[in-house]
Each structure stands twice: as structure tokens, then as C-alpha cells.
Amino acid sequence: MSPEAAHADPRAERLTAHDARGRLAHERHSRLTQLAAIEESAPPGTDALLAVQTRAIRQVLAEIDAAVARLDAGTYGDCGRCAKPVPVERLEILPYARCCVGCQERTV
Numbered sequence: 217m218s219p220e221a222a223h224a225d226p227r228a229e230r231l232t233a234h235d236a237r238g239r240l241a242h243e244r245h246s247r248l249t250q251l252a253a254i255e256e257s258a259p260p261g262t263d264a265l266l267a268v269q270t271r272a273i274r275q276v277l278a279e280i281d282a283a284v285a286r287l288d289a290g291t292y293g294d295c296g297r298c299a300k301p302v303p304v305e306r307l308e309i310l311p312y313a314r315c316c317v318g319c320q321e322r323t324v
Contacts, residue, residue, distance in 0.1 A: 230293050231307050237287065239311035244280050247273050276312070283312035295319050 231239070251273045258266045286292040293302050297319035306313050315323065 230301065231304055231311075233287060233292075236292055236307070236311060237284070239308070240280055240283055240287070243311055244277065247276050247280070251277075279312040279314070282314070297323070 251270065254266060254269050254273070283292060286294075293304075293307060294300070295302050295316040296314040298316065300316060302313055302316045306317060313320070
């Protein structure tokens, strides 16, 4: 490890606000598309399954909205439990993640 890497600011490796907004907008659009498809093509007799799927998608939409609020507040990318930076790789995969992997594992 180079001396520069050892002293690098961990916050320097973050998604830009523009990139984060783009990823969140993409996730929102994908979930809304899924929700519309489920509601439009639900076969008769699948009300229970439809309700579970709809509830799960709406929960993710709420998580996306919360992530946008964190972005607006300037706390996006900070773990909601330990306040350390959430690794950029995690946010690239799950842009609405509230916690780092370690804290998430402790909450499950």
C-alpha cells in the first residue's frame, strides 16, 4: 500500500451526487415498471401473491425515497448505524442501502 493510499480520505471514494441520483432514479423507474406489470397482468385468484409482491415493491420505493432524502440532506453514503462511509461498491449495487454490510448483518 502506498503512503498516499494509507492516508487517503475514505470519503473521497464516493458516488457523486449526480451518479447517486441517476442510480436511484433508475431503481425507482424499474420498481414502478414492475409494479405496473404486476397490477396489469395479475391472473385471477392470485390476490395474496399480488399483495405480497406489491408490498415488497412499495417498501423498496420507500427505501429509494429515503435515500433521496439522505442525498438532499448530505448524509447519503454514511452508514445509518455506525456513521462510517458505506463502500461505494455497495452503493453501486444497492444505491438505497442505509447501512454498511457489517451493520446490516447485525440488524438482520
